[in-house]
Amino acid sequence: MRIKVINRSGHDLPEYQTAHAAGMDLRASLEESIVLKPLERKLIPTGIYMELPAGFEAQVRPRSGLAYKHGLTVLNSPGTIDADYRGEVKVLLVNLSDQPFEVVNGERIAQMVIAKHETISWENVEVLSDTDRGAGGYGSTGKS
Ligand SMILES: O=c1ccn([C@H]2C[C@H](O)[C@@H](COP(=O)(O)OP(=O)(O)OP(=O)(O)O)O2)c(=O)[nH]1
């Protein structure tokens, strides 16, 4: 897949950290550190620009370690990168802890999963087919 990297961090392409990892870690690509105060949210640039093929998307997800240790998560998780987007991939981090968090250049702040998706067209009808579930939801099948 085609990618352009503005290398501010000394790191090049996003990488899978292990052989069968689903996500590639995304690094902050910064001129200077960014501090997130408690409950503050900021868009963090990654320095990457992509050309995903039609039928693919990229999902931006939190890293569990940052969430567990520092209360840091991706506010719009999973963020959606559309195949026709040509801007810089950014990560919307929010600090849910009671301590400030400093994001430094090159830090792995989130992960990105590339996924296939369908593009459908609607058939607008008056009546939908019957199912056992019907309109049941929100715990309708009970607890155990
Ligand atoms: O975490 C994210 C989410 C989105 N984007 C970029 C890529 C995506 O293709 C574009 C639009 O995202 P989205 O559709 O989620 O935002 P929107 O609020 O609906 O804006 P738009 O009206 O531009 O679609 O912004 C990111 O860089 N990071």
Ligand SMILES: [Mg+2]
């Ligand atoms: Mg949109």
